[in-house]
Amino acid sequence: MDARLTNAWRMTVNEKKFIETALASDLRIDGRNPLEYRKITIKFGREDGSSEVQLGQTHVMGFVTSQLVQPYRDRPNEGSLSIFTEFSPMADPSFEPGRPGESAVELGRIIDRGLRESRAVDTESLCVLAGKLVWAIRIDLHILDNGGNLVDAANIAALVALLTFRRPECTLGGEDGQQVMVHPPEVKEPLPLIVHHLPIAVTFAFFNSEHTMVVDPTHNEEAVMGGRMTVTANTNGDICAIQKAGGEGVTQSDIMRCLRLASRNAESITKKINDAVETYNTERALRKIKRHSASVAVDVSISGGDVREPENKFFVHKGISELSRDQMERLNLVSEEKCTSQSSDINGGLSSSEQGRTSCQEGNATNFLGGPSSWDPYSKGVDSDSLKVSLASLGISAPDKHKRGEQKSTQAMEDKVPEDAKPATSATDTSRTGPQMSGEKTLKDAVKPKDKRRKRASSSMNAS
Amino acid sequence: MMEIDRADGRTPNQLRPLACSRNILHRAHGSASWSQGDTKVLAAVYGPKAGTKKNENPEKACIEVIWKPKTGQIGKLEKEYEMILKRTLQSICILTINPNTTTSVIVQVVHDDGALLTCAINAACAALVDAGIPIKHLAVAICCCLAEDGYVILDPTKLEEQQKMKGFAFLVFPNSIHSVLPEGSLLVEGEPVEHGIITSVTHGLMSVEEYLKCLERGHAASAKLSDFLRRSLKLQLPSDSSKAK
Numbered sequence: 286m287d288a289r290l291t292n293a294w295r296m297t298v299n300e301k302k303f304i305e306t307a308l309a310s311d312l313r314i315d316g317r318n319p320l321e322y323r324k325i326t327i328k329f330g331r332e333d334g335s336s337e338v339q340l341g342q343t344h345v346m347g348f349v350t351s352q353l354v355q356p357y358r359d360r361p362n363e364g365s366l367s368i369f370t371e372f373s374p375m376a377d378p379s380f381e382p383g384r385p386g387e388s389a390v391e392l393g394r395i396i397d398r399g400l401r402e403s404r405a406v407d408t409e410s411l412c413v414l415a416g417k418l419v420w421a422i423r424i425d426l427h428i429l430d431n432g433g434n435l436v437d438a439a440n441i442a443a444l445v446a447l448l449t450f451r452r453p454e455c456t457l458g459g460e461d462g463q464q465v466m467v468h469p470p471e472v473k474e475p476l477p478l479i480v481h482h483l484p485i486a487v488t489f490a491f492f493n494s495e496h497t498m499v500v501d502p503t504h505n506e507e508a509v510m511g512g513r514m515t516v517t518a519n520t521n522g523d524i525c526a527i528q529k530a531g532g533e534g535v536t537q538s539d540i541m542r543c544l545r546l547a548s549r550n551a552e553s554i555t556k557k558i559n560d561a562v563e564t565y566n567t568e569r570a571l572r573k574i575k576r577h578s579a580s581v582a583v584d585v586s587i588s589g590g591d592v593r594e595p596e597n598k599f600f601v602h603k604g605i606s607e608l609s610r611d612q613m614e615r616l617n618l619v620s621e622e623k624c625t626s627q628s629s630d631i632n633g634g635l636s637s638s639e640q641g642r643t644s645c646q647e648g649n650a651t652n653f654l655g656g657p658s659s660w661d662p663y664s665k666g667v668d669s670d671s672l673k674v675s676l677a678s679l680g681i682s683a684p685d686k687h688k689r690g691e692q693k694s695t696q697a698m699e700d701k702v703p704e705d706a707k708p709a710t711s712a713t714d715t716s717r718t719g720p721q722m723s724g725e726k727t728l729k730d731a732v733k734p735k736d737k738r739r740k741r742a743s744s745s746m747n748a749s
Numbered sequence: 750m751m752e753i754d755r756a757d758g759r760t761p762n763q764l765r766p767l768a769c770s771r772n773i774l775h776r777a778h779g780s781a782s783w784s785q786g787d788t789k790v791l792a793a794v795y796g797p798k799a800g801t802k803k804n805e806n807p808e809k810a811c812i813e814v815i816w817k818p819k820t821g822q823i824g825k826l827e828k829e830y831e832m833i834l835k836r837t838l839q840s841i842c843i844l845t846i847n848p849n850t851t852t853s854v855i856v857q858v859v860h861d862d863g864a865l866l867t868c869a870i871n872a873a874c875a876a877l878v879d880a881g882i883p884i885k886h887l888a889v890a891i892c893c894c895l896a897e898d899g900y901v902i903l904d905p906t907k908l909e910e911q912q913k914m915k916g917f918a919f920l921v922f923p924n925s926i927h928s929v930l931p932e933g934s935l936l937v938e939g940e941p942v943e944h945g946i947i948t949s950v951t952h953g954l955m956s957v958e959e960y961l962k963c964l965e966r967g968h969a970a971s972a973k974l975s976d977f978l979r980r981s982l983k984l985q986l987p988s989d990s991s992k993a994k
Contacts, residue, residue, distance in 0.1 A: 331787050331860050342775040346859070350820050373817055375777055375793030375855035382815045425820045427857060429791065430774040504776075 293379045296508045304509045308497045313506070315341075319499045322550060323434075327445055327561040333475070333569070334450030338442040341503065342432025344376075347442035348425045349450040353467070356412070356419040364411020364419040368397050370426045370439065377431040377504075388435075395528050396426075396440050399484035399517040403525035406447060407479035413455055413465055420452055422478070433503035436515050440486040441558065448562045451475035483558060484525040485551040486517045489543050491535055498539060500546065514540075516547035520555050524548075755909065757786075761902040764970060769871070769981040771879040777855075779880020783872035785904060787862035792872035794880040797850035809844040810852060816869075817857045830856075830866060837870055837948045843883045852882055863906040864892035866950070871978065878982055888947055889975045893963040895955055901966050 304314055311319055323341030330337065334349035356363060370393040372380045380386075385393070400406055411420040424446060426439045453475050455467040490502035490510040502510060512532020517525040524544060529535070755761070765786030774780040777793035784790070801811040814834045816827045838854060854876065856869045867890035874888045894905040902909070951960070 331789075331862075335860075344774065346857075348820050369820075371817065373855060373857060374795070374815055374853060375774065375780070375791075375817075375857060377776055378795050378798070423820065427817065429793075429857065430776055432775055 294377075296505070300505070301509050304506060305492060305494060308492055308499070309494050313499060315503060319497070320546060322501045322554075323503075325441065325554065325557055327441070327558065329445075329449060329561075329565050334446050336442050336445040336449065338438050338445065340432070340434060340438040340441070340501070342430060343434060343438045344428075344430035344432070345435070345438040345442040346427045346429060347439070347446035348427075349446040350423050350425070351450070351452045352421050352423065353413065353418050353455075353465070354421040356416065360408075361416040362412045362419075363408040365421045366397075366401050366406055366408065366424070367421065368393050368400070368424045368426065368443065370396075370428070372428050375430070376428045380428075380431070391528075391530065392436050392439055393426075395436055395486060395515055395517070395526065396443055398526040398528075399440065399486060400443065400447075403482075403484055403517075403519075403523070405480055405482055405484050405519075405525075407481060410479045411452075414457070414463065417463075418465055422447075422450075422452075431504055433505070433507050434488050434501050436488050437486050437501065440484070440517070441554065444480075444483055444485075445558055445562065447478055447480060448558070449477075449565050451477055482519045482521055482523075483551075483555050484517045484519050485547075485554045486515050486526075487547040487550045488513060488515045489546075491533055491539075493533065496536075496539060498543070500550070514543060516544055518544070518547045518551040520552050522548060755902065757906065759904075761900060762966065762970065764904045764973070765906075767974070767977050769875055769978065771875060771982065777876075777880075779876045779878070779882070781872050781875035781879050782859075783868055783875060784859075785864055785868050786906065787860055788864055788868045789859040790865070790868045790872040791857040791859055792869065792876035793855045793857075794873075794876045794882065795853045795855075796880050796882065797847045797852055799850060801849055801851055805851075807849045810842065810847045810850050811844075812838050812842060813851050813853045814838065814873075815853065815855045817855065819858045819861065830869065833866065833948060833950060834870060834873060837888060838873060838877065840947055841874070841884050841886060841888050842877070843885055846883050852877075852880075861907065863908070863910050864904050866890070867892045867904075870948075871974070875978065875982060887975060887978055889971045889978060890948075891967045891970050891974060893967050895953070895959055895963060901959075901963050903966060903970050 307314060308319070313319060315323075317323070324339075326339040328337040328339075329335065330346075330348075336347045338345050338347070354365070357365065370385060370389050372385060372389040374380045374382050401408075406422070411422065413419060424443050426442060428435055428439065451470070451474075453467050453470065454473045455465050458464045458466055488501060490499050490506055491497070491512040491514070492499075492509065493511045499506060502513070507513075510532075512529070512535065514527065514529040514532075514535070516527050519525060524547075527544075757765075759765070765788075768784045769781065771781045772779075773782055773791070774793055778796040779794040780792065782789065782791045797810065801807050802813065805811040812835055814831045816823070816831045816834070818827055834854070834856065842852070854873050856873060858865065858869075870888060870890035874884075877884055878887070892904055894902050894909060896902060946964070955963075
């Protein structure tokens with residue numbers, strides 16, 4: 286017990302006095318105006334329905350998942366929405382693991398009221414079978430860094446995660462229409478949730494000195510403040526929720542002022558959220574088309590990973606496709622000449638001595654057999670091919686373990702190699718058994734329809 | 750031996766792209782994020798706090814690990830991960846320097862796409878370095894997966910862990926998770942320190958030769974990983990002079 290008290294952070298009297306005195310002259314310690322919001326950064330995770338929001342130094346992550354459950358008795362036609370807030374001990378030295386404390390519960394309740402009771406998320410559309418099966422949406426909010434004003438940041442994270450979440454589509458089937466089949470995302474495109482409006486929470490902090498009020502307090506200001514109020518408003522001019530739990534008294538005129546400020550801030554924040562979600566949706570659509578170039582990025586892994594190390598790899602509006610394109614460009618600059626010389630070698634027919642060429646051939650063979658095709662009609666077809674050729678050649682000079690892999694494939698492919706004496710003919714991709722001489726691929730391949738490739742890749746996967 | 754083709758086109762010995770960044774959080778004394786391909790883990794360290802837990806030895810420093818899954822309740826699996834991490838970190842930290850203190854390591858799973866425990870160990874190690882906790886040497890974790898024909902693949906994705914390639918549904922594939930290898934040039938009883946093993950956790954069935962093969966492959970890959978770790982820990986400049994406590 287004593288240990289916990291000694292570990293809690295306490296602000297010194299000097300710091301408190303400094304903050305209060307500065308506020309009396311409308312100065313905040315981080316240089317903002319009293320009514321100014323901190324910078325909001327919205328990022329997305331790998332899956333649908335995961336968000337990461339940074340409000341100044343406050344860092345919150347939100348995840349949305351869904352599950353089919355039985356509905357509540359008194360609401361058989363509606364799905365449910367539940368919010369779980371985790372005040373992770375990594376956010377603040379005073380946060381303890383285990384059962385959520387009262388501030389965690391309060392935060393969860395504020396967000397809950399804003400979303401559920403204001404009917405922001407349409408729960409009736411979550412019903413699958415009335416009275417039997419409905420979707421239960423679960424929002425997990427992880428507070429990673431407590432820089433003050435957790436409510437606002439967590440609210441934005443929850444909203445962004447809800448807007449980008451896609452629930453699987455399900456159809457009713459069976460003889461009596463009672464069987465529910467849930468379709469995986471590969472079969473049918475998952476559906477977004479229906480969100481009517483965005484309730485934005487804006488927090489105000491009141492101080493003991495006359496009528497001093499700030500918007501979006503940092504954790505230093507929170508340690509000094511006398512009272513706080515959170516107003517949840519949306520762009521339609523509605524006030525969804527107000528939370529003022531104790532603390533010092535505030536005059537009515539100040540409250541009205543806060544409500545007006547909250548509406549104004551809600552508009553700008555809503556715009557930011559909508560912009561971010563737009564970018565994510567376009568990125569997601571692009572990613573669906575470019576799905577196949579994902580394998581190319583991984584081929585580059587050993588050298589590429591080292592190059593990228595200092596960056597924070599939470600994919601900011603970049604799908605794997607964009608990264609692979611960057612890396613492809615980088616590697617292409619390095620190995621352009623190499624690949625052209627290689628293709629001319631392959632053209633000249635097989636010769637026993639060049640280890641480089643044969644391994645280049647089955648290097649490509651292994652890349653093609655059994656894996657998804659990494660050909661992408663929307664980027665330059667030549668790049669990925671030249672990349673594979675250059676990679677295969679790099680693979681020879683790379684350390685031992687890669688070579689072992691290559692040599693093993695040499696033995697396996699040797700019998701197949703004589704089949705393709707004339708590599709030029711393999712440019713027609715109809716032959717699915719022989720190794721593909723990718724050095725010969727031209728824009729002709731870019732014209733080939735996608736499904737043939739996918740079918741071939743999958744059928745070769747089944748065969749092997 | 751048949752060549753194994755992996756779904757994302759890697760060779761059996763190829764790792765996924767690695768990325769490591771330090772000093773991401775402001776309140777934590779040390780923090781790091783580590784990602785291998787799509788698996789990403791965030792680790793934070795709160796430096797020596799007063800007092801040890803009830804059953805711990807007060808003459809030594811104590812390490813406390815808290816594992817936070819992405820969604821869901823904390824269950825037995827998380828407790829197991831906490832225990833493995835704690836024992837691993839206890840062996841690399843110099844526990845005699847700050848007796849009767851607790852260092853908390855909090856691990857948050859951001860995305861799980863296979864090899865989660867190894868990602869977490871690497872992240873925790875980097876976070877400890879970022880916090881300045883005295884440690885003897887770094888720890889580098891690698892995950893080796895054993896396919897049904899005895900072929901060893903490194904750094905499996907979640908799909909590979911579950912299906913084991915091409916959907917041979919009737920096989921229960923043994924998956925060996927293997928946390929390895931400090932790096933350093935000290936010699937312990939004639940053998941260099943990096944030949945030792947800090948932690949080894951296995952799942953599934955495998956013969957002794959297969960296990961030794963995994964060890965050897967993992968050892969080769971860990972050299973590369975520890976290079977990467979070293980480089981990424983060095984790159985950050987000490988620009989964070991004051992950390993809010």
